[in-house]
Amino acid sequence: NFMLTQPQSVSESPGKTVTIPCTRSSGSIAHSYVYWYQKRPDTSPTIVIDENNQRPSGVPDRFSGSIDRSSNTASLTISGLTADDEAEYYCQSFDNFDRVFGGGTKLTV
């Protein structure tokens, strides 16, 4: 099976833009959709990006997703950072019936 690798932590100032990468270890990043979740302490994860780049209803347009075939990497970009964005972010994809999560990235604003 494949792995999804994320940096353990990123930090950026309020109002700025941050990008969190998620690199697939084997097989093409384009082979299966990538999803992104926001996880705050003591709360359930919530999906912020669906199917590589789709924003579910209620997610601000400051959140965007993309994939780059050349680097085999999916990315979550958050613009206009606020303190409320401080959380852990997880990417997730699948291979046949297996679901795979990245290790998570702690975003500090």
Next chain:
Amino acid sequence: QVKLQESGPGLVKPSETLSLSCSVSGGSINNFYVSWIRQPVGKGLEWIGRLWPSASPDYNPTLKNRVTLSLDTSKNQLFLELTSVTAADAGVYYCAKDEWGFDAWGQGSRVTVSS
């Protein structure tokens, strides 16, 4: 809107079996997969397995030997059993509606492993 809620004992002894249930409302489990996902203490999210009435369950290969997923369609409930638990199995266990991604999650059930 589909809602999920986990329940179960918060404390399990080492080497014993962890049993959790997931109650689903706002939709029938006959119509979608439900996955179990956990967050071990101090670690990231880990997919455990998924289940649908019309198919065999799929399990994370690393847990396959210890996990059993089942369901009761009449009660719209799903169940997880994890055998031979150790301290590494402590954490929060979630059930989530599985549409390849997870678009609805339960609030989580915290499990402590201790004698």
